[in-house]
Amino acid sequence: LVLIGQIEAEGSWRADTMHSFSSWLASRERLSKALAQRTVGAARALREHLPATAAAACAGEITAEHVSIMVKATGTETLREKLAGPVASDTAAGPVCTGEQMLLGNAGTCKVDEFGKLIKGFTVSGDPEAQEKAFKDAVEREFLQISPTLGGMQISGFVTTEHGQAFNAALRAVAGVPAADDLRPADLRKVDSLVDLAHLVLDGGIAGKGANVRPHLSVHITWDEFTGLYANAHTASTSSTVSVS
Known part of the structure; x- marks a missing residue:
């Protein structure tokens, strides 16, 4: 130089x-x-x-x-x-x-x-x-794209150094120390850790609030089934009440 x-x-x-x-x-x-x-x-x-x-x-x-x-x-x-x-x-x-x-x-x-x-x-x-x-x-330039491609999904993006370090730390924490017989390449272990991290958030019900959609379960029944369940629950509640005089 x-x-x-x-x-x-x-x-x-x-x-x-x-x-x-x-x-x-x-x-x-x-x-x-x-x-x-x-x-x-x-x-x-x-x-x-x-x-x-x-x-x-x-x-x-x-x-x-x-x-x-x-x-x-x-x-x-x-x-x-x-x-x-x-x-x-x-x-x-x-x-x-x-x-x-x-x-x-x-x-x-x-x-x-x-x-x-x-x-x-x-x-x-x-x-x-x-x-x-x-x-x-750098924060204003951050982005994450997950786009469908031939045979899978393409992930691309940019994050700040601090956010990238937090991301890597989370993946390492989920992955743990590979077993002696774990022959997966490092990149594949990182992908599996990312999937495990996603399931940890979704299955544990710890997703964020606000505009994010929390995991939920929808049960579809007919109106007659609903009124029948309500009547049975009301009857059970009444019969379990003890009158004290």
Whole structure:
């Protein structure tokens, strides 16, 4: 990414008469347009907003995964300001560093997954309004479609990360630990768990209220049968009454 950013800034790629640097990169490296655009965007973020990260990457102090994670922290102007802004040391006599340098200080002391969680926490706390807007936008894009297709039903949709994690947790809870002789593939076990979850809701009568239709049983009898049952029930109730004088 550092090299790609340098090539774009240097400008020699324009000699190939490409209308954009991402098009030039896609043609030269045989990349899809989408991947080339993402790569160029990450390279620009590294060149323009993450000087310490670029230096650490060139020195071999951090991996490509660390770089990709740091790029995610440059999504908004507020986050970029916090990355470039000064951060005081925990000790009064300690040096003052930038937010970017403070975050990079953890790259060598924790695993990549833990570093990713750290950066995620930074983006959430650093610009909560943007995170809330992103969540609301994702919620508005949620959908679930179950459509008939040849020989079955096709399920497709999109949910937020939080809802997807809840969905997976519910399926794992229903599926449990597969037995040693359970040779079903993981995808098939997930389908069976989804069906079991549906039956658990419907058979248990715990469906939602409001516009949802709760499970119910309809019994069809004639009017004469109904009046006969009512009369028998009324007679039984009267005969069981004890008079106390």
